[in-house]
Amino acid sequence: MFYYGGMTPDLASAGNAEARQAALATLGGQTRELIDAVVLTDVPEDEITAVTAELAALTGRLRTLQRTAPQSFEAGPDGVPRHPGNAVIGSANPHALPLIVESTPERTVRAELAFRPSHEGPPGWVHGGVSAMILDHLLGHAAAVAGSPGMTGTLSVRYRRPVPYGEPLLATAEHTRSEGRKTWVEGRIALPDGTVLVEATGLFITPSGWGRSGPE
Numbered sequence: 318m319f320y321y322g323g324m325t326p327d328l329a330s331a332g333n334a335e336a337r338q339a340a341l342a343t344l345g346g347q348t349r350e351l352i353d354a355v356v357l358t359d360v361p362e363d364e365i366t367a368v369t370a371e372l373a374a375l376t377g378r379l380r381t382l383q384r385t386a387p388q389s390f391e392a393g394p395d396g397v398p399r400h401p402g403n404a405v406i407g408s409a410n411p412h413a414l415p416l417i418v419e420s421t422p423e424r425t426v427r428a429e430l431a432f433r434p435s436h437e438g439p440p441g442w443v444h445g446g447v448s449a450m451i452l453d454h455l456l457g458h459a460a461a462v463a464g465s466p467g468m469t470g471t472l473s474v475r476y477r478r479p480v481p482y483g484e485p486l487l488a489t490a491e492h493t494r495s496e497g498r499k500t501w502v503e504g505r506i507a508l509p510d511g512t513v514l515v516e517a518t519g520l521f522i523t524p525s526g527w528g529r530s531g532p533e
């Protein structure tokens with residue numbers, strides 16, 4: 318991490334760190350609103366130009382103090398793992414939905430989600446790569462809660478029906494089997510009535526050198 322102007326890491330107490338985390342999550346959420354406003358705006362060109370200039374100034378303010386990489390995987394204050402900079406679940410990453418993944422006592426995982434207009438692929442529907450990204454993460458989470466965290470080796474996706482944005486959906490996944498460092502997982506994105514829209518199977522591989530809870 319880069320520090321400027323005499324700032325040192327020990328200035329941030331644990332309490333301040335959580336307040337800062339909450340502020341970053343709020344910034345992430347506001348930026349998601351901005352992204353949707355950008356893809357949906359119909360304001361006149363001079364207004365677009367004016368807003369762009371304001372955004373350039375705001376971007377410059379954030380860039381006065383920069384990390385070298387997004388915030389990494391860590392345990393939150395409640396002990397629950399979180400990854401604020403992650404592209405799928407990161408509260409501080411505007412690219413993320415963010416997906417909030419819950420695990421069940423049976424070690425399956427589920428996440429309620431709604432895609433946004435900025436996820437459009439074919440007109441009116443969600444981009445297939447975005448659905449695959451969500452499933453990749455959810456399947457990886459299912460492998461992890463089954464005790465076999467790993468990297469995606471292969472991901473096979475079957476698109477059964479177009480995926481809408483702006484509507485509540487449910488994504489679920491579960492571990493099916495493991496052999497050594499290889500773990501197979503299945504998952505799907507469905508309508509609330511259970512109609513499956515996209516389903517995926519994945520092979521996750523625990524790299525040699527990883528423990529059972531992830532990279533060491």
Ligand SMILES: CCCCCCCC/C=C\CCCCCCCC(=O)SCCNC(=O)CCNC(=O)[C@H](O)C(C)(C)COP(=O)(O)OP(=O)(O)OC[C@H]1O[C@@H](n2cnc3c(N)ncnc32)[C@H](O)[C@@H]1OP(=O)(O)O
Pocket residue numbers: 398453454455456457458461462463464466467468469470471498499520522523524525529530
């Ligand atoms: C108790 C826990 C509590 C948990 C709490 C939950 C919290 C949630 C936590 C966390 C959730 C996170 C969820 C993340 C989800 C997202 C994941 C991603 O997006 S990952 C990015 C995309 N994937 C890559 O970038 C991989 C790039 N590739 C690699 O790094 C390597 O190739 C890797 C690790 C996949 C394999 O490397 P090697 O060196 O370990 O593998 P070798 O030793 O060569 O092979 C081992 C066996 O695997 C097969 N294999 C290797 N790669 C394969 C592949 N791509 N497809 C199929 N088989 C493959 C080989 O044929 C071999 O099989 P034979 O033992 O001979 O039977």
